[in-house]
Amino acid sequence: xxxxxxxxxxxxxxxxxxxxxxxxxxxxxxxxxxxxxxxxxxxxxxxxxxxxxxxxxxxxxxxxxxxxxxxxxxxxxxxxxxxxxx
Amino acid sequence: xxxxxxxxxxxxxxxxxxxxxxxxxxxxxxxxxxxxxxxxxxxxxxxxxxxxxxxxxxxxxxxxxxxxxxxxxxxxxxxxxxxxxxxxxxxxxxxxxxxxxxxxxxxxxxxxxxxxxxxxxxxxxxxxxxxxxxxxxxxxxxxxxxxxxxx
Numbered sequence: 001x002x003x004x005x006x007x008x009x010x011x012x013x014x015x016x017x018x019x020x021x022x023x024x025x026x027x028x029x030x031x032x033x034x035x036x037x038x039x040x041x042x043x044x045x046x047x048x049x050x051x052x053x054x055x056x057x058x059x060x061x062x063x064x065x066x067x068x069x070x071x072x073x074x075x076x077x078x079x080x081x082x083x084x085x086x
Numbered sequence: 087x088x089x090x091x092x093x094x095x096x097x098x099x100x101x102x103x104x105x106x107x108x109x110x111x112x113x114x115x116x117x118x119x120x121x122x123x124x125x126x127x128x129x130x131x132x133x134x135x136x137x138x139x140x141x142x143x144x145x146x147x148x149x150x151x152x153x154x155x156x157x158x159x160x161x162x163x164x165x166x167x168x169x170x171x172x173x174x175x176x177x178x179x180x181x182x183x184x185x186x187x188x189x190x191x192x193x194x195x196x197x198x199x200x201x202x203x204x205x206x207x208x209x210x211x212x213x214x215x216x217x218x219x220x221x222x223x224x225x226x227x228x229x230x231x232x233x234x235x236x237x
Contacts, residue, residue: 084226
């Protein structure tokens with residue numbers, strides 16, 4: 001069980017980001033409560049150094065988010081490359 | 087995989103049925119009905135494309151298109167709009183996206199249609215992969231080219 005001082009989040013990757021990472025979804029647990037999106041990205045960069053090189057925006061619970069936002073337990077964080085629909 | 091989820095009101099994994107889309111907005115109040123289809127093109131920046139493949143963040147893309155349609159209907163007098171984007175493989179010549187706008191007069195129908203397709207392309211979390219003879223690449227993502235395996 002996750003204690004009150006720790007949170008878990010789901011991270012979704014799309015398109016070229018998923019292809020580079022070789023994974024579309026990661027669950028990260030035992031994170032410090034109120035971890036910011038910036039700090040989460042720093043952790044992800046350890047596993048996926050390419051994240052430093054490629055542009056993307058971040059959505060939190062399906063809405064575009066600022067990187068200084070604090071995460072809550074159960075959040076869904078998506079890394080979105082520049083869109084190219086149509 | 088997220089992209090194998092069932093179709094939503096604004097996303098489909100099968101060929102777009104334009105007549106069904108027209109039926110969603112047509113009414114005797116409309117004096118104009120403007121249809122836009124984005125279609126899969128063979129050439130991209132000098133390279134020959136064999137197939138396009140679309141991926142989305144389905145829940146967010148569906149909500150984004152719904153919001154864009156609502157904005158257009160609020161902004162253009164009497165407009166009723168339907169929009170559908172295709173996901174997965176889209177063979178050349180087939181529609182990857184369709185927007186249908188009905189309005190009492192053509193000025194609003196054209197404007198609503200234009201607004202919706204431009205906003206979908208700018209805002210909806212949808213990504214286009216081009217498949218070439220020698221590999222694949224994501225549009226707008228330099229460095230994403232991957233050679234075809236065994237090629």
